[in-house]
Amino acid sequence: MxxxxxxxxxxxxxxxxxxxxxxxxxxxxxxxxxxxxxxxxxxxxxxxxxxxxxxxxxxxxxxxxxxxxxxxxxxxxxxxxxxxxxxxxxxxxxxxxxxxxxxxxxxAGRILGVWNAERGGGVTATRIDGGYRLDGGKVHCSGAGTIRRPVVTASLNGDTQMFLPDLVSPRVGIDLAIWRAAGMRGTATGSVTFDGLEVPDAAVLGSLGDYYRSPWFSGGAWRVIAVQLGALDRIMALHADRLRDDPVARARFAAAAGAHEAARLHVREAARRAETPNSNPEEIDAYVDLARGTFETAALTIIEATRRNVGLSSFIAPDPLDRCLRDLETYLRQPFLDASRDHAARWLAARGGRFSA
Incomplete structure (x- = not known):
């Protein structure tokens, strides 16, 4: 490393x-x-x-x-x-x-990350003297090959346990060749495999089940849409600079501006609710789940309006809109978004369709 x-x-x-x-x-x-x-x-x-x-x-x-x-x-x-x-x-x-x-x-000037995504059997942890042994693999690990001490989740006794393994080991394999995405190209996202990597007890983080504990898992997703909101801010500014003096183009821009404002308000409120002490965990999860789905809809509206108004150059590098739009389109593909929408709908339906103030 x-x-x-x-x-x-x-x-x-x-x-x-x-x-x-x-x-x-x-x-x-x-x-x-x-x-x-x-x-x-x-x-x-x-x-x-x-x-x-x-x-x-x-x-x-x-x-x-x-x-x-x-x-x-x-x-x-x-x-x-x-x-x-x-x-x-x-x-x-x-x-x-x-x-x-x-x-x-x-x-030491090193960043950390969280690697949870997996396919198949994922990563399993086995108890050994003084610690655990990790076997299996993770996918979509951003910062792979550079991050040294990520938070890695593993299956243990039918539940999920977090670890802080040291990846400086021949028992860790990293493959960045599979990352050929249209956007987010510099995230060094790849697959990571563990072949009997030993992790001492000192590098165990929390207890079984902590990773998915409410409201910090689902509720914490507000931070992802906060990053994406920054991209919407940039895209709207670039779009405004290229707006033609044409009523049809202005109508598209107005739709994009409305979607942008809706996204901004949802992110701000999701952050406020998620980070307010002693709030209702179930309501936090439901609100952030709703905000995620609403944000995606707004972002897709902005992307479509921008590409139509700016035209072909928005698809061609080195136009900065090309990069910004590709990155956002890729980053929007978050896991379980439909399940999040469904959870929010079920929670709201049982409460007359409204959140508390």
Whole structure:
């Protein structure tokens, strides 16, 4: 493994997030063209203190940060959101040893991530002296080959357990060749296999079942649409710059603007509800599930209007709209979205179709 984001030429002129976001945006085309992990961008976030600050982003103050980074690059936003998720899981469920592991990664300038997606048998954990042995594989692991200590879920005694394995081991296989997606090309997303990787007790995170505990699993999905909201902000601005003096084009733009505002309000309210202490967990899950589905519908409206108004150039690199739209179309393909919509509908139907104030 290598610490990919500590090059000698780390940018250093201004560490405010807004300035970092400008530099990330300026590098985004090159990252996309090379389908390369955004090492300099992560280094910039490390140097600015944004990565370390994740330990304190435990409320909806994370919303503007997630959206600012998403507007600069959905690739970087995806990686940052995964890091934030891992830190939040460690803060919520970790003991002193687990949180020390996370703190050491951050101090070394390395981001973390959360790897849960799997096909087939997934990853299983077997108890051994002093720890566990991991076998099996994960898919869609963003940051694979660069992240050293991801949060990895594994099946144990019929339930799910989280681990913080050290991937510097010949018992870990990483395949990035399968990632040939149209968008999010620089996320270094791949499959990871574990062949008897031993994980000490100190690297066990939380207890059985903690990963899926309500409302933090389903409710925490607001952070993903917060990143995607940043992309909508960028796309709307680029669309506005290219808007023709034509009533049909303006009508499409107005529809897109309405969808954008609806998406913004849903994300803001989802963040508020999910991060409000002592809220009803079931209602949080239902609201965020509804927000996810509503956001996707709004985003698809914006994508369609933008492509129709701008035309063929929105499909051709290096037009920035091409990259932004491809990235968003790819990132919108989140798991179990139809099931989330159905859960929200069932919850609302039993309550007259309304959420509490």
């Amino acid at each position: 290598r610490n990919a984001w500590l090059p000698s030429d780390v940018p250093d002129p201004d560490h405010a997030l807004e300035a970092v976001a400008v530099r990330i945006w300026q590098r985004a085309a090159a990252v996309d063209a090379a389908a390369a992990f955004p090492a300099k961008d992560i280094a910039d976030l490390v140097t600015s203190g944004t990565i370390a600050a994740c330990a304190d982003l435990l409320d909806d103050n994370a919303l503007p940060i997630l959206s600012t980074i998403g507007a600069a690059s959905l690739t970087v936003g995806r990686l940052f959101e995964g890091h934030l998720n891992a830190v939040k899981l460690a803060n919520r469920y970790g003991d002193a040893e687990a949180t020390d592991i996370v703190a050491a990664e951050i101090a």
